[in-house]
Amino acid sequence: MPDLEKAARPEPDEVLGVTGLTKHFPVRSGPLRLRSGSVHAVDGVDFSLPAGRTLGLVGESGCGKTTTGRMVVRLLTPTSGRITVAGRDVTRARGAELRALRRDLQMVFQDPYASLSPRMTVHDIIAEPLRVQGLYGDGGPGRVAELLDMVRLAPSHARRYAHEFSGGQRQRIGIARALALGPKVLVLDEPVSALDVSIQAQVVNTLRELQRELGVAYLFISHDLSVVRHVSHEIAVMYLGRIVERGTREEIFRRPAHPYTQALLSAVPRPRPGARGGRERIMLTGDVPSPIDPPSGCRFRTRCWKARDVCATEAPSLVERDGVGHPAACHFAEPSDVLTTA
Numbered sequence: 001m002p003d004l005e006k007a008a009r010p011e012p013d014e015v016l017g018v019t020g021l022t023k024h025f026p027v028r029s030g031p032l033r034l035r036s037g038s039v040h041a042v043d044g045v046d047f048s049l050p051a052g053r054t055l056g057l058v059g060e061s062g063c064g065k066t067t068t069g070r071m072v073v074r075l076l077t078p079t080s081g082r083i084t085v086a087g088r089d090v091t092r093a094r095g096a097e098l099r100a101l102r103r104d105l106q107m108v109f110q111d112p113y114a115s116l117s118p119r120m121t122v123h124d125i126i127a128e129p130l131r132v133q134g135l136y137g138d139g140g141p142g143r144v145a146e147l148l149d150m151v152r153l154a155p156s157h158a159r160r161y162a163h164e165f166s167g168g169q170r171q172r173i174g175i176a177r178a179l180a181l182g183p184k185v186l187v188l189d190e191p192v193s194a195l196d197v198s199i200q201a202q203v204v205n206t207l208r209e210l211q212r213e214l215g216v217a218y219l220f221i222s223h224d225l226s227v228v229r230h231v232s233h234e235i236a237v238m239y240l241g242r243i244v245e246r247g248t249r250e251e252i253f254r255r256p257a258h259p260y261t262q263a264l265l266s267a268v269p270r271p272r273p274g275a276r277g278g279r280e281r282i283m284l285t286g287d288v289p290s291p292i293d294p295p296s297g298c299r300f301r302t303r304c305w306k307a308r309d310v311c312a313t314e315a316p317s318l319v320e321r322d323g324v325g326h327p328a329a330c331h332f333a334e335p336s337d338v339l340t341t342a
Helices: 065-072 095-101 122-132 140-150 155-159 167-179 197-214 225-231 249-254 259-266 309-313
Strands: 014-029 034-050 054-058 080-085 105-108 185-189 217-222 234-239 242-248
Touching (some): 014 217, 034 065, 034 217, 054 065, 065 185, 122 155, 122 167, 140 167, 167 197, 197 225, 217 225, 234 249
Parallel strands (some): 185 217
Antiparallel strands (some): 014 080, 234 242
16 A cells, blocks of 8 residues: 655645534424424534645544535535635635635535436536536537546547446546546545445545646545545544544554544454454444434543543543644543554
């Protein structure tokens, strides 16, 4: 596996900044559909993403990672918080301003079968962003052919329809469409989870090659820790709407400090399943709390084996703690080598 950590490499300029990002969905009940509460889908998320780098956003289903991605590309309007792209505040952009923003922010969706129109040819699917932005007349057909080549598809594929392709090919078409406008940031929402393992590797390698060629930044959303480890420079771990740990790929996988991160990593399949000794699986007890009424203090405390009284009264901040070396939102954060095998 190529080493993603380049110690001597200077940090590129930030292209995406997220501060205090929150999304609460109203809960309505009764015959009058009156508001009776809120779903705390995302509750105060902060991160930054430099050019040409990948931030992996991981966590269990329902933790808020997809909602975060949809807010970043403004498919959802945040309840509060701030999103900046290349220094521009785009949090409340609408109309023509939001349309112009689409040149810098694009998304690749999880399901390659549902995200492409069955009524449009591949050429029209990829050309659609160019037409919306009024750019197709300036060499549009040539640009579509270039994009197909970039994702390793033949120019003749442009005349065909989405249903004529495999899942991996469809996802490549979706990537080509997302890259049509030359975005600075690409949000990838579980981009390979619907694909066979061998096809996953091909698509992931294509994404990495494109990043090296174009310098685009990726927000890579996934529950598959093996894929995230392969593609990410940095990783943020989410639980119940909040980031609980953040660090470089090596910090998170070699020295996870938050109990939730340790539990996730302990479930990663072992390279040698029959080896004697080795890793102990951390089994979490209890159900994930409801985002309508999240626990007080630390949201993970109801499933955490380290929980103490302070965890119920004081929410831990996402800060670097003594002996950890990277930010972790736990009062009792302690690095562990849970991936070590005998």
